[in-house]
Amino acid sequence: MFQIRPAVPEDYYSVKECLGQHQKELVLTPKMGIMVADENGFAGLGMYRVGSEGAELLEVITVNEQDQELAFFIGKAVLNKLDLLGVEQVFCQNGSLEDLLKKLGFGQEGQGKWRLSLKGYFTTPCHKKQ
Numbered sequence: 001m002f003q004i005r006p007a008v009p010e011d012y013y014s015v016k017e018c019l020g021q022h023q024k025e026l027v028l029t030p031k032m033g034i035m036v037a038d039e040n041g042f043a044g045l046g047m048y049r050v051g052s053e054g055a056e057l058l059e060v061i062t063v064n065e066q067d068q069e070l071a072f073f074i075g076k077a078v079l080n081k082l083d084l085l086g087v088e089q090v091f092c093q094n095g096s097l098e099d100l101l102k103k104l105g106f107g108q109e110g111q112g113k114w115r116l117s118l119k120g121y122f123t124t125p126c127h128k129k130q
Contacts, residue, residue, distance in 0.1 A: 002039035002070065004046075004077040014042040022061055035077050037062070037070060044070055046078040054089030055082045060100055068100070075104050083118045090116045 007015060015034060016026045031051065037044040044062035048055050057078060062070045082090055092101055092114045105121070106114040 002037050002043055002073070004035055004037045004074055006081070007034035007036045007045070011036050011042070015045055018042065018045060018061055018063060019059075024059070032058075033078075033081065035074060035081060037074050037077075039070070043067075044074050046074040048078050048082060048090075050082070050085065050087060054091060055085075055087045057090055057092040057097070057101075058094065060097060071100055072103055075100055079104065079116070079118065080122060083122055088118055090118060 011034070012026070015036065019026050029049065032047065032049045035046040035048075036042065037046075042063065044060070044067070046060045047058040049058060057075070060071050060075050060078070062074070064070070079090065090106075091109070092106060093112055095112050098114075101114045101116075104116065106116040109115045
């Protein structure tokens with residue numbers, strides 16, 4: 001069974017290593033958040049940044065790149081965290097996440113731009129994709 005939780009300092013080596021394997025760097029900022037998935041060890045991560053106009057979903061990466069189910073659960077956990085923080089709008093410009101964004105209910109807003117409203121996202125019995 002896996003667990004998805006906010007990253008703690010002890011996770012940063014695994015996060016940095018995972019990002020490095022995908023040719024990405026870990027650049028921490030004060031408004032950045034990281035969620036990690038554990039399943040008998042480090043299994044994946046989700047990264048986001050909170051700003052004045054909402055939040056940006058930056059990355060969702062799984063160690064086993066074929067594990068789309070875990071990617072979906074990480075994405076949902078990030079959205080839940082943002083909802084609990086009071087964020088109403090989430091956007092994403094990471095084209096490599098397109099399939100996941102569609103599954104999470106994001107709507108395409110323009111070339112490479114995706115947006116999701118969290119208003120009612122977790123309180124509506126059957127969330128309709130926008």
